[in-house]
Amino acid sequence: MKRKTRTMLAVSCLTLGVGAVAFAVGRQQDRLGYQDTPTIPGSKWHIHDGLRPQPKVVESGTFSTQETPGKPPSDAIILFDGKDLSRWKSDDGSPAKWKIENGAMKIGGGSISTKDQIGDCQLHIEWSSPNPPSGSGQGRGNSGVLFFGRYEIQVLDSYKAPTYPDGQASAIYGSYPPLVNASRAPGEWQTYDVLFTVPRFEGGKLTKPGYFTVFHNGVAVHNHAELLGDSNYRALPKYSPHPLRGSLTLQDHGGDHNATVRYRNIWYRDLKSYDEP
Numbered sequence: 001m002k003r004k005t006r007t008m009l010a011v012s013c014l015t016l017g018v019g020a021v022a023f024a025v026g027r028q029q030d031r032l033g034y035q036d037t038p039t040i041p042g043s044k045w046h047i048h049d050g051l052r053p054q055p056k057v058v059e060s061g062t063f064s065t066q067e068t069p070g071k072p073p074s075d076a077i078i079l080f081d082g083k084d085l086s087r088w089k090s091d092d093g094s095p096a097k098w099k100i101e102n103g104a105m106k107i108g109g110g111s112i113s114t115k116d117q118i119g120d121c122q123l124h125i126e127w128s129s130p131n132p133p134s135g136s137g138q139g140r141g142n143s144g145v146l147f148f149g150r151y152e153i154q155v156l157d158s159y160k161a162p163t164y165p166d167g168q169a170s171a172i173y174g175s176y177p178p179l180v181n182a183s184r185a186p187g188e189w190q191t192y193d194v195l196f197t198v199p200r201f202e203g204g205k206l207t208k209p210g211y212f213t214v215f216h217n218g219v220a221v222h223n224h225a226e227l228l229g230d231s232n233y234r235a236l237p238k239y240s241p242h243p244l245r246g247s248l249t250l251q252d253h254g255g256d257h258n259a260t261v262r263y264r265n266i267w268y269r270d271l272k273s274y275d276e277p
């Protein structure tokens with residue numbers, strides 16, 4: 001047998017072998033479910049399809065306490081773990097100027113944004129209002145978490161401190177008050193857990209609105225709320241077309257009563273469609 005023929009035979013055997021393994025795995029997976037059931041509308045999979053890809057395994061994290069930040073899930077992308085601001089920048093592109101003290105970043109020197117361009121996601125962020133508190137209304141620990149620098153979830157001391165409802169803590173600023181006020185006292189660590197669906201645009205026109213689902217200190221405060229557009233002060237929210245990914249901004253609102261808002265333990269997870277690897 002000539003060398004070339006032998007090589008071709010070996011490659012063929014290898015291909016057959018790989019094919020056989022794939023077939024065997026397929027048969028094995030198939031035994032997990034069914035192939036003789038109806039196809040799920042909008043999907044290529046049968047009901048209880050054993051061949052449907054198994055979800056990726058993620059190690060869950062831990063919850064935070066007032067003293068200690070929790071551990072993020074294993075597939076989270078860490079934006080701030082209390083050590084440095086390397087994943088953040090100022091509006092002009094220069095390094096973020098906020099100070100880090102005791103594992104938290106403190107407002108000062110202008111708003112900061114992530115270098116990461118983030119899309120549909122799960123975001124976890126923790127913040128704390130100035131203690132002792134000072135000021136009132138919108139001038140009492142005002143900051144904000146702005147997706148793409150435009151869709152603001154308000155950060156404010158709203159613990160026994162009223163303001164207009166669509167501008168209080170965890171409001172989607174200028175659109176929706178939170179369903180309830182789950183605020184903790186000034187100085188205590190508070191959490192936002194957010195599911196964000198990016199609005200879609202085609203040819204400069206909105207084709208699908210964005211959505212926020214938000215938990216404030218573990219309490220649901222927005223349930224798949226449809227975004228009405230960019231957050232505005234004393235003006236209607238209005239959409240402006242943008243790409244599918246953008247930065248996350250933490251607001252430095254300025255003013256003495258807002259200066260000591262702190263953040264810690266910030267991470268996100270990219271959210272994909274079903275069956276996306």
Ligand code: MG
Pocket residue numbers: 142143144152154155251253
């Ligand atoms: Mg704000």
